Amino acid sequence: MTTTTIDIRRSEDxxxxxxxxxxxxxxxxxGPHRDPDNTGHGQLIVFNDDRVAxxxxxxxxxxxxxxxxxxxxxxxxxxxDSEGNHGVIYPGLAQRMSAGRGIWHSEMNASPTDEVHFxxxxxxxxxxxxxxGYEQLDINARxxxxxxxxxxxxxxxxxxxxxxxxxxxxxxxxxxxxxxxxVPEAAFAHVFVARGxxxxxxxxxxxxxxxxxxxxxxxxxxxxxxxxxxxxxxxTGAG
Numbered sequence: 001m002t003t004t005t006i007d008i009r010r011s012e013d014x015x016x017x018x019x020x021x022x023x024x025x026x027x028x029x030x031g032p033h034r035d036p037d038n039t040g041h042g043q044l045i046v047f048n049d050d051r052v053a054x055x056x057x058x059x060x061x062x063x064x065x066x067x068x069x070x071x072x073x074x075x076x077x078x079x080x081d082s083e084g085n086h087g088v089i090y091p092g093l094a095q096r097m098s099a100g101r102g103i104w105h106s107e108m109n110a111s112p113t114d115e116v117h118f119x120x121x122x123x124x125x126x127x128x129x130x131x132x133g134y135e136q137l138d139i140n141a142r143x144x145x146x147x148x149x150x151x152x153x154x155x156x157x158x159x160x161x162x163x164x165x166x167x168x169x170x171x172x173x174x175x176x177x178x179x180x181x182x183v184p185e186a187a188f189a190h191v192f193v194a195r196g197x198x199x200x201x202x203x204x205x206x207x208x209x210x211x212x213x214x215x216x217x218x219x220x221x222x223x224x225x226x227x228x229x230x231x232x233x234x235x236t237g238a239g
Contacts, residue, residue: 004217006202011209014049021056025049027192027211041213042188042236043168046122049209051115052077057108063099067123067163069152069170070095070107071232073194075116081105085134089118092140094151096161098125098133119194119232124239125164126154135161139172148173148181148233167237175224175231182219186235189214191222196229198222 015026015033027047029039039045052058057077070077070089077089081097082104089095097105109116142149142159150157152170160169173181175196183189191198191212198206200222206212214220 005215006200006217006220007213007215008203008206009211009213011207014209021053023051025209040239041190042186042234043124043165043239044121044188044190044234044236045124045239046120047190047192047211048120050120051117052109053115054109054111054113058106060104060106062102062104063097064102065125065128066099067125067165067168068097068099069121069123069161069163070097070118071121071151071172072116072118073230075114075118076110077116077118078108078110079105079134081132081134083132083134087134087136089136092143093136093138094161095136096134096152096163098130098164100125100130100132100164103132119192121170121232121234123163123165123168123234123236126166127164130164137161143172143174146176146179148184148231151232165236169235171231171233171235173229173231173233175229177224177226177228179228180221180223182221183214183217183233184235185218186214187216187238188236189217189220190234190236192232194230194232196227197225198229198231199225
């Protein structure tokens with residue numbers, strides 16, 4: 001019998017990088033922050049909560065064999081890559097880059113005056129060395145309809161950007177006050193509170209920046225707090 005576990009990770013316990021133009025919090029080992037016991041959850045291996053100052057950003061750099069999903073919470077982020085793709089990502093616009101056999105890209109704050117706040121998430125692909133790819137899709141209308149909706153999916157969900165990982169789905173929700181939803185059943189689930197708060201019936205309170213790592217869980221219920229919540233939930237297979 002599989003034992004369900006819920007591991008709560010608080011915002012203040014995340015690794016942090018602060019270098020002037022960048023204020024980043026890392027849910028897993030990243031860059032110089034290394035913990036052999038915290039290298040990912042299922043197929044999700046990077047979950048960075050980034051704030052980038054106006055006129056700054058990540059200069060052109062390479063990636064390979066990774067599915068990279070970016071979700072903007074406020075402001076605008078400009079993407080350019082070596083395959084000729086170019087887009088400005090804003091809240092509610094899902095963006096996916098498949099690094100495949102190799103790609104170079106940059107991510108710059110598109111505003112000369114305002115900070116951009118976004119979450120960047122990396123999932124290992126199910127097939128190596130595919131052709132690099134890029135996709136973006138506005139899902140604001142679906143989010144505004146309520147509940148959890150797929151943002152990025154390897155399972156062919158309508159209205160989601162596609163990823164090269166058949167066992168992974170990123171769900172998102174802009175939920176009202178006191179709204180109840182179920183975390184989808186999965187071998188591994190990672191629940192992140194981007195705004196507001198939630199209460200797990202079995203594990204307690206999560207505030208802004210907190211996360212819960214579920215292993216071997218069925219459909220686990222949670223309820224939003226009085227201010228509602230914006231959630232990002234990854235469901236994946238084993239890493």
